[in-house]
Amino acid sequence: MSFAYKLGASAIAFAVTAGMAYAQDASTFWAEAAKPYQGVTLHGVTESTPPSNYVKDVLAPEFEKLTGIRVDIETTSWDQMYDKAIKDMEAKTGIYDMVYIEQDIIYAYLSRNFLVDTTKLLADKPELKSPNYDEANFTSFANYFRGENGDLYGIPVEAFIKTYLYRTDLFNDPAIQAAYKEKTGNDLKPATTHEEYTAIAEFFTEYGKENGLDLWGTTAQAHTGHPASWYEFVESIEPTFGVYNWGIDAANNYAATVENGGRMNSPEAKAAMKYWLHLRDIAPPESVQSTWTETATTMAAGRAAQGLIYGENAAWIASDENQSKVVGKIGVAMPPLSEGVLAQAEAGEGYVGYYDGGAFGIPVTSKNQDAAMLFLQFIAQNDVQPDWALAGSRITNNATYDDPKVKELDAKLGGYFTMLKDQGKLYAGAPPYPFHAQVREAVAPIFYDILTGKIDPDTGLDQMAQKTEEELTALGYRK
Amino acid sequence: MHSNRLGWLLLAPTMIILFFFGVVPFFYVIWVSFHQWNPFAANPNMVFNWASNYRQVVFDAQLLASLGVTFAFVFFAVVSELILGYLLAQAFMKDFPGKAFFRTIHTLPLIMAPIIVGSIWKLMTTPSIGIIPSLVQSWFGLDLNIGQSAAAAFITTVVMDVWHWTPLVTLSLIAALVSLPPDPFEQAQIDGANKRQIFWHITLPMIAPAVVATVFIRLMDALRTVDEVLMLTGGGPGSATRYIGVHIFKEVFPRTNYGYGSAISVVVLYMTIVICWLLYVGLIAPRNTRKG
The missing domain is CATH 3.40.190.10 (Periplasmic binding protein-like II)
Known part of the structure; x- marks a missing residue:
């Protein structure tokens, strides 16, 4: 067996082992990380749109199955969504653990210090950080949800x-x-x-x-x-x-x-x-x-x-x-x-x-910020994105563009996703x-x-x- | 003494709830109305500004226009409901086949939430989709578009309100008519009074308290109409149906102009009380004085 052959075989074995370990790490992470939050129910409010309905109907139940943390997402009209979220954060009632932040309201929310700095939260509590979560996964649309310090205050859920x-x-x-x-x-x-x-x-x-x-x-x-x-x-x-x-x-x-x-x-x-x-x-x-x-x-x-x-x-x-x-x-x-x-x-x-879209943010008044952060990381994974893109014609992660199912839909849409990827920068x-x-x-x-x-x-x-x-x-x- | 204490004890839960959910918010609104407060302003804090908000009320052309259309809406809606409600009440006093069925059907709008009523009417009035523009077109050859025509939007909101609330008036008046003693009517008939004379001189005076109470309820409700109209027209076209409730909603919630919005709310409450008092003085007090 030549040295090169041995080296190649070792590399493959290492990659497979590392991959398996990573996969196991990722799959067990949710159950382990969620242990302190058993019995918690997260409450979110968002506009009733295809992407948000997907979160409510598909992603929230999947997350509950993995973690035991229940997620109640309230989908309502655009103006009611704002009304409820702002009243909750203004009155500091702490009803909601996640609020939908449309791109155009983020500046108002940041000016009132309504939102949790998610970058800082994960840096302060590394035990909460999912191995699959990386801010670099997001498209440049995520930059709309960064504060003056460059940190992320909302996890993108839709962009179009x-x-x-x-x-x-x-x-x-x-x-x-x-x-x-x-x-x-x-x-x-x-x-x-x-x-x-x-x-x-x-x-x-x-x-x-x-x-x-x-x-x-x-x-x-x-x-x-x-x-x-x-x-x-x-x-x-x-x-x-x-x-x-x-x-x-x-x-x-x-x-x-x-x-x-x-x-x-x-x-x-x-x-x-x-x-x-x-x-x-x-x-x-x-x-x-x-x-x-x-x-x-x-x-x-x-x-x-x-x-x-x-x-x-x-x-x-x-x-x-x-x-x-x-x-x-x-x-x-x-x-x-x-x-x-x-x-x-x-x-x-x-x-x-x-260039419209929105993110889920965690109000500083939430009583379950850590559990909410887990859920937001869950919905930010590359793995859950393609089916979500099919359901709501939204893309927030770079990797989603390359998924075969998304490419197939792109053809049916007359190249909408391609336009979003290539010409999205011309929109604001x-x-x-x-x-x-x-x-x-x-x-x-x-x-x-x-x-x-x-x-x-x-x-x-x-x-x-x-x-x-x-x-x-x-x-x-x-x- | 014992029973008095027990009475207060039984009343206490209600009094406490009323205090926290009625009295406290009421005084809080009055307090806020003396402040400049918009949480999305450069200074998001409350700033005491004496009576500036009340001064602004007097010079706010948008508000005055809103009040104008509100009074028109209230007048047409309440008067229509009263007349229609009375006619229906009289109809339901008589026996006819299917009376119970029709009375039930007629009452159904009452159990619907205003937001649902607004949604249904929006569906029914959307051009090209709704049944009402289609019927108006085929019967009268007119294009009904409440997103375009101020008059059409205004009339539609009145009709929607009449459809929703006339059953309340009918039920109140049925209750009043049922309780009337038969003797005065029999005597009037013996004396040769015709139907019109019986209505003006016997029926109406005898059901007047019920009528006034119903008018009070409908007046107060109509003055604070928000959800139905917001759903149907959003206050448009333009400001054609921006009734005072809708105006306050837009001022307080989307615009977050809490101080000024509170001032308008206090003024509208005061106006409602004054209108009801005038009605009482005009309709009920003279009757009580005559009795005395």
Whole structure:
């Protein structure tokens, strides 16, 4: 037996032994680590979304089987979720051991010291650290949940981009392509500019009307009394016109008006508003009552040819025949952009749309922080990610992209996951403001008045910018 | 003496619960209303600001608009419920086939949680999906879209409230009508009084206490309507259905403007008490005075 052969055999034997030891270590870890917490029941609150429902229905029972620690996850509406979590943390009642932290609220929670520093917790208590858990496993989206010290305050549970979905069956239909070419002189393909998007939307709305179809040219998340419309405008429409961070310049004393250096009422913002209102007018009639959920339902019902849809809904729209009429008929593309926006996004000076998602954090008021940390490590393992990605079209760990099941679904989704991996960096989460809901609610009545036509977009945006500065002054951020 | 002490002892648990869940929060809201307090402000602490929040109430155009639509909502909802409730109560006083079945069906909305009522009405009024826009389109050729039309949204919230709460009025008035003695009605008929005269001069005065009590209950409920409307319209389109309860909800919870929100709550409570007192003075007190 040559030396090289012996060396190779030894290496393999070592690897197998080490692997077995590691596997045993990983499988016994949960039972051992959970021993001090027998009889504990963890309580979590989150929004009722496909990824969160997977945590509740699949991951929590699996964790209980392994550890004996019961996990009750309360899934509720988006606003109720915030209401319950904030009241609990504010009043220090300690009801919840885990709260869902949407990317845009993390800054408010951190400013109030609501959350446990998970990096520090694991460093202080190494006996709690799972051998499978490593912050390096997460995609760069996890960075949104880091504090100023670089530590992680939330374990990512979902991440997705709000992007452009279109109907491949309609866009690839030769008869429709010919009709579109005849009407506009252009080839029918996913829009790259706002003008193209508008032309396609107008074409399909007219096409639906002429042919007696329940088909419109675009979706619009334009509820006239719900914050969803505000979010669609400031996070998905304005950035494509080059207006970032809601048009507020944090570095310039939180200016919002053009005269003070902000861009909330800039010509680009006003153009974005008019563009969006026009799309709303040619979208299905339910659009004025649509939040993110109803917009996805409209797309899934086959009532729109294209639209901006939150990625958490992309998987079921494209692949679940029980819920969707457009299975296998969905393509994805980057949203239409104004000139120069892509270059700004590539240079890190802007972004093309919203990178949304959330994490589970542990409130400092939780009475079961250690047990909650165990559960959060459990759901952060690479092993549990692929099936979770299939159920909720969310990816938070780098390794998930390479899983065969995920790759298979990616093909059905028209390359959504590939886009998330390769172009995700061009999208951005919400700006790091601790006053999201405060500014949003302060300007909401004006914003809704623009949507109903009570005031014109130019006047409305001027008033919104003014009101934003007033609110930020009252809150003490603007001096 | 012994029984008096026993009485207090039996009442104690209720009194303690009421103290902690009613009296303490009430005074806490009053205390908060004299502070500037938004936990997400640069200074998240409570800052005593005298009566600034109450001063702001007077000049808050959004609040005044909210009060305006609230009073309109309360007026149309309560009056409709009263008229419809009385007519139904009279109908249920008579015997007809299937009366018990219809009375049960008619009472069902009462046992539904407001949030469920809001959800059902949202489903029924969503354009292209809901049955109501479909029927309105086929019967009247009109496009009903409560996300677009302020008038349609307002009327829908009134109709929803009437649908939900008329059974309460009906049940109260049935109880009042059943308890009326037959003698005055027989005498009036002998004297030749017609139905209208009997209603105005005998029935209405005799059931007036029940009517006023029912109006008080419905008035107070309608003034603090939140969940149904929040679910159905979110207060929109624009501010068309941003009733005062919805306004306070949005001010206190999403906006976390606890100080100002508390001030509005105190003002609305005061207004409710004043309205009820005016109703009492206008409807019940003169009757008691005449008796005296």
